[in-house]
C-alpha cells in the first residue's frame with residue numbers, strides 16, 4: 001500500500017462499465033475511454049424522448065433538445081472554469097485545434113511555438129497554416145536543452161528561449177499523450193502574456209485526468225475530446241476566451257450560426273453560435289454533459305489521486321523488471337509531473353508484438369506504436385512504445401497482472 005489518500009469506490013464504479021464484464025483489462029484510455037451506463041442512458045434518452053434539432057423552430061421537442069444541449073454546454077464550461085458562451089462544441093480535439101490554426105490571422109514574421117511532445121493533431125494544423133501563409137511564418141519547436149533524453153523533461157527555461165516578441169501563438173499539450181508528462185502551462189502562460197503571444201492548450205489528456213481551470217491557467221484556447229473522458233466519440237469542445245472570438249474565422253459557415261443572409265452577404269451570430277454551423281452532434285453533447293456529471297460526482301481531485309497511486313505502482317514495478325526501458329518521468333509523488341499514461345519497451349521486442357501478447361494471454365488492452373507522435377519517437381530513437389494508460393476504472397490487481405505478464409515476456413528473451 002502507498003500513502004496516497006484516495007476516496008473512490010472502484011468496485012462500484014466498475015459496475016457502470018458493462019464492457020468490463022467481458023473480463024478485459026482496459027488500459028488504453030489515452031486512445032479512448034470506456035463509456036459508463038449513465039452516459040449511454042443520457043444519449044439514448046435524447047433519441048427516445050425528445051429527438052429534435054436544436055436552435056431551430058419553436059415546437060416542444062426542439063425546445064427540450066435545445067435546453068438540454070445548452071445545459072450540456074453549461075456543464076462543460078463550468079468543468080474547466082469557463083463561461084458557457086466561450087465553449088464551442090466540436091467533433092474532437094483535432095477539430096478544435098484546426099479551428100484556431102486555420103481561423104487565426106497571421107502575418108509575415110509571426111512565430112508559432114510548439115513542443116517536442118506534440119501529438120500530430122497539434123503539429124499538422126500549424127504546418128498547414130505555414131503552407132497557407134507561405135514561408136513567412138516560423139514554427140519553433142521547444143526541446144529539452146538539458147537532462148536525460150529519455151525523460152524528455154521540458155522546463156520553463158526551454159520555453160523562455162523560444163517565446164519572444166515575434167511569437168503569435170504558443171500551442172502546447174497540457175499532458176503528453178505518449179509519455180504522460182504534465183507541462184508547466186501556468187508558467188508558459190505568464191511568458192506568453194509578457195510577450196503579447198496567445199496560448200492554445202491541447203487539453204486532450206489533461207481535462208479527463210486533472211482538475212483544470214482555464215482562467216487559472218491563463219490560456220486563450222483549450223481543445224479537448226469527449227471520448228477520452230467517458231463521453232461518446234464525435235463530440236469535443238474548444239474553449240475560446242471571449243475577447244478572442246471575433247478574431248477567429250469559423251471553420252464552417254452555413255445553417256444554424258447565422259444572424260442574417262442574402263444572396264450578397266451574411267452576418268454570423270456572435271460568440272460560440274457563429275462557430276457551430278450545421279446540425280451539431282446533439283446526443284454527443286448531451287452525453288458529454290452526462291460524463292461531466294459522472295466525473296464531478298467522483299471528484300477530479302479523487303480521479304487524479306487514484307491514478308497517482310496506480311501510476312506509482314506501475315512505474316515502480318516496471319523499473320524492477322530487467323530489460324524494460326521506461327520513457328518520460330519516473331514517478332515522484334510530490335512533483336505533479338505526470339498522469340497514469342506510461343510508455344515502455346521490452347528489450348528485443350517489437351511493441352506491437354508485446355501488445356498482442358498482452359491481449360492474447362490476459363485480455364490486457366494497451367496501445368502500441370508511435371502514438372501519433374512521430375517526431376518525438378524520432379527524437380527518442382525508437383519506432384514506438386507500448387503504452388498503458390490508466391483511469392478511474394483500473395485496479396491494483398490489474399496493474400499487478402500487467403506487471404506479471406511483462407515480467408514473463410521480458411524473461412522469455414529476444
Ligand SMILES: Cc1ncc(COP(=O)(O)O)c(C=O)c1O
Nearest residue numbers: 092093094119121173177204225
Ligand atoms: C494530446 C492529444 N492531442 C490530440 C489528440 C487528438 O484527439 P482526437 O483524435 O480526439 O481529435 C489526442 C488523441 O490521442 C491527444 O492525445
